[in-house]
Amino acid sequence: MNRTSCLGMIMIILLSVSCSQNNPSQKSAVTPAPAINSQLTDQEKAGGLMTPEILWKFGRLGSVALSPDGSSVVYTVTRIDLATEARQTNIFSMPAAGGDPVQLTTDGGSSPQWIDSGKKIAFVKGDNLFTMNPDGTGQKKVEGLEGFEIFNISPQGNMIYFTRRVKLDQTANEKYNLPKAKVRIIDQLMYRHWNYWSDYSYSHIFVASFDDSAVTNPKDIMEGQRFESPLSPYFDEGEIAWSPDGKYVAYTTKRLNGKEDARSTNSDVYLHDVETGKEVNISEGNMGYDRLPVFSPDGLKIAYQSMERDGYEADLDRLFVYDIKTGSRNWITKDWTFDVENIRWADNENIYFVCAHMGTSQVFRTSLAGKGVEQVTRGSHELGSLSIQSGKASASVMSFSLASELASIDLSTGEVKQISQINKPIYESVRMGKFDEKHVTTKDGKDLQMWVVYPPDFDPSKKYPALLFCNGGPQSTLGPFWSYRWNFQMMASKGYIVFAPNRRGVAGFGQAWKEEISGDYGGKDMQDYLDATDAMAKEPYVDASKMGAVGASYGGYSVFYLAGIHQKRFRTFVAHCGVFDFVSEYGATEELWFPDFDYKGPYWDNSKSYLYSPHLLVNKWDTPILIITGANDFRIPYTQSMEAFTAAQLHNVPSKLLFFEDEYHWVMKPQNSVIWQNELFKWLDAYLK
DSSP: OOTTHHHHHHHHHHHHHOOOSSSTTTOOOOOOOOOOOOOOHHHHHHHOOOHHHHHHOOEEEEEEEEOOSSSSEEEEEEETTTTOOOEEEEEEETTTTTTEEOOOOSSEEEEEEEEGGGTTEEEEETTEEEOOOTSSSSEEBBBTOOOOEEEEEEESSSEEEEEEEEOOOOHHHHHHHOOOOOOOOSSSSSSSETTOOOOOOOEEEEEEEOOOOBBBEEEEETOOOOOOSTTTTTTOOEEEEOOOSSEEEEEEEEEOOOHHHHHHHOOOOEETTTOOOOOOOETTTOOOOEEEEETTTTSSSSEEEEEEEOOOSSSSSSEEEETTTTTTTTEEETOOSSSEEEEEEESSSSEEEEEEEETEEEEEEETOOOOOOEOOOOSSEEEEEEETTTEEEEEEEEETTTTEEEEEEEEETTTTOOOOOOOOHHHSSSSSEEEEEEEOOOSSSOOEEEEEOOOTOOOOTOOEEEEEEEEETTTTSSSSOOOOSSOOHHHHHHEEEEEOOOTOOOOOSSHHHTTTTTTTTTHHHHHHHHHHHHHHHHHEEEEEEEEEEEETTHHHHHHHTTTTTTTTOOOOEEEEEEEOHHHHHHOOOOTTTTHHHHSOOOGTTTTTGGGOOOGGGGGOOOOEEEEETTTTTTTTTTTTHHHHHHHHHHHOOOOEEEEEOOOOHHHHHHHHHHHHHHHHHHHHHHHHH
């Protein structure tokens, strides 16, 4: 249950160094270590199928930066050692048109940025800022900058902004000078968020001088404010931007506290004059999310994403442009009913962006002249991390059978060309199942698109057990994605056919389709799942007597709800971090804007939406269920899973609770993940094979 950009944020978290519990954006020190061995063993090669252990040998694409002349791209790859859980991130470079990669760092490096008109690269190593030549030589530590999180050097190269956490209030231990005490004194909401408790510190933006060797004269441009930029809990570095002349910083913040913060999505974009300190709220009056500012090349305009309605985190994400001279702002994509993300200026007139569209993620373009929106790319993939420089474009690309890789994009033809081969040795040894797109007609006559992934060496004359994948969000996208948890190739390698319907509520099929789910959790979207299941049960290659349903977050809720209405369609269920009881969840979650909109208010207002709470159907549960949760999940607190497990046990439903003491809404740690995968398939195999 999160914003539509959640999938991208999942990838960012996956590729980052492990975070502290109290501050998810804090970087941990990187200790140089021998290169991690990611080669497959002879046994793994002989098996030829995906395993949980192989999944952790994948190199993971992280930051991507296209050079100012568009000729080269630098990127990071993270490798993880399963035995020690050590992570190594290093920086690579390659021609933007494709070619042999060059490793620029060997002892750690992340967040690369081209500086000095492409003559240098700035990057992070450990807790310090470094610079180097484009070939990796001449690495030099920048003095005067420690304890920072995000950085960006101005286009002129003489200034830098960075973020740092600023402590503004005392903890109970500090207040009473009792360091061994373990107590929190809480007097307002938003005392914890996603997976961390408030420690009374806030992410602030600092602006300082920079001369390639040192950072001097830092100034907190948010001094004294109990607000954050970038916004928690994602801390997306795209929410802060330099103007081309270095005179302004545009940034996103939400200037609300307590219950207002918990119930509102009203963030704004501020234009800060570095010299005078004066600020202008360029999105003032708009009550929904405003974020991710991007300056035009001439510095006269700012494009940004904007949602209209306060409290609706899945409202239509629109492209707005603010004119700095006139103070006017215009909705550029006014007739476009799909979400705009990853905005990039090609020149002062033309804008490109990434958009979830009909079950995929593609690049589109528009212009200030109001020529409408034009689709640039096509294909069964998901694109992200779009970068445009000097008419050249690069992006990340992924699919159900491809972990994220670099791609070049021809903006005139729309051709997407994969240029990196980060995991080529794995693909040469592991067989991938094919995937395709299927459409079925729903009970109310709608066209329902879904993805189907088949086992490797699929034989249509045989019958296979099948898994319904219930998407999270609920308003997130469901395209051809690669996941290091719900990995469809992993499921297929175990002999399962996986089908994933883009049911009512998902993004990418227009705003009306997305909004049909709010206030109707147990309605059309659940019927979509049943219709998709019935259609798959009729396929000659599906064993209709051996079908299961799995899902996390809203997908976990869906599994709980389906358990009470499925009428023997499924033989087993797996629910990860799902909502079981709307009433108790409302009282324990933190982002109250979500249930306020999607449940249509708190439970004391007697909203009819609460009739869709799965706990009301538990007397009809009769099918084995595996339930998974993490102790640090504050989005959907782990007590929801405990309640569901208790109910299943007391109703004599075969059930198991998988409880991770140090995980949150996702299982992130390598060894925990292997246990997660093994327990998942032991459970599924027991009931479907």
